[in-house]
Amino acid sequence: MALSNPSQLLLRNMDLLDSKSPLLIGCPDAEFVIEFTQTYPQATITSYQVNYAQHLTIEKRCATVKSVFAEQYQTSQQHDLVIFYFPKSKQELVMQMAMLSQCLAEHAIVLFVGENKGGVKSAPKLTKPYALRCDKVDSARHCLLFEMVYNNQREPFDLASWYQQYEIVLDDKTLTVCALPGVFSQAELDRGTQLLLEHLPSSIDGKVLDFGCGAGVIGSYIKLLYPNADVEMIDVNALAIASAKRTLEVNDLTATVYPSDGLSDVGTGYQAVVSNPPFHQGIKTHYQTTELFLQSVNQKMTSNGVLTIVANSFLKYAPILEQQFGNVQKCANRHGFTIYQVNKR
Missing domain, CATH: 3.40.50.150 (Vaccinia Virus protein VP39)
Structure with a gap:
């Protein structure tokens, strides 16, 4: 190499x-x-x-x-x-x-x-x-x-003093987000994630995976909406993992948060997978991690499991989803972002 x-x-x-x-x-x-x-x-x-x-x-x-x-x-x-x-x-x-x-x-x-x-x-x-x-x-x-x-x-160094905190309000739900420097959307909710939160499945239960969780916005919001859901949140970045745990803590929510290289450390049996998947690494644009995720995530899902993702509209993820799942539904398109939803057959 x-x-x-x-x-x-x-x-x-x-x-x-x-x-x-x-x-x-x-x-x-x-x-x-x-x-x-x-x-x-x-x-x-x-x-x-x-x-x-x-x-x-x-x-x-x-x-x-x-x-x-x-x-x-x-x-x-x-x-x-x-x-x-x-x-x-x-x-x-x-x-x-x-x-x-x-x-x-x-x-x-x-x-x-x-x-x-x-x-x-x-x-x-x-x-x-x-x-x-x-x-x-x-x-x-x-x-x-x-x-x-x-x-x-x-x-003296106190990691807690480096968390940036802000609130998001959707419908009648308020979530406090905590994020360390370098974590995606550290200062405010990004438009893509907001669009995804507005178009989550109408009902979520069982095992749920938030892939590339960042500061934990998506997984925490799902737990806020559906307290009985068994939410897991993964990321490759230690600062994101710590931020997601802090976001859960300040909102009195419980979920499992752990590191994973793609889906390397993930189990099976997920009834719902949600993600604002990463496509940037450093100063260059990389798609490999997300494309591998889309190509293999169906193996981690139950029959009739639902995958919901948001992506920049210029990214060509639809053909990958169609190849893996068949029919792909575009639920929304706004501000250059598209929501894709597919059901595992």
Whole structure:
């Protein structure tokens, strides 16, 4: 598998990675981690991920590396080097830098790498409170690499203070949404999800799956409407999982929330599946996860089970649904979004 451009940029700067206790954050390439371990076998390397799929791959392929998947990285260890793959959300970077200040050694080195179009140019400005200096050290393959020297500024970190909260009101129901930085629709309800909530099946019971739950809006709203439904909510992102759990908690609702790479950790017997499925990853558009979901979700559903999704109208999901389920019903089309509903035969 080809390495991502940021990993290729790091490879040509391997001399900067010489350290005793390095921490990799958000690395998408197990091949790079393997190269890192071979170049510096004496290093105690830790990988921290909020992406469950990347975590599983590194955990499986890099036996000597400690792999952590969580919404918050916590350790008593003092890392002398951090290699930060720039996340898609700048606020996520700011939060994670505040979080990491608790576990950095004196004058630790922090490397920020990412694609130019992904916002990495803002790394010096965003991390200024923690930097003695932050300088560009290399650029190639439309990517930048910055080196920061930590200024030993430590302040208590409270993850709860980073949740953003807002209310949505539909019909006579009010739901409070809580979301961490980087989670889809962190600040307000997006139009696609609102359209989906307005066109849910008229009756829902039994096992229900909210695929790609984000902050938990859809699954929580279903639980609000149908208290007897057995709702499960899944996402690949640890920050989304934590947000969905918080949304349930503040609304006094109960559901099962857990990570899954696509449908990897999902059971069977679902009578209803609902989703505003993801199609963006980083700065590029990716459809593979959703297309695999649409091609295989019928195997997880009961006879006469109902699948309801919302998607941008330009996405060509209808042919996939027709191939898997047969007849596809378009329930609504508004603001560039379409609601598709199908019944398993």
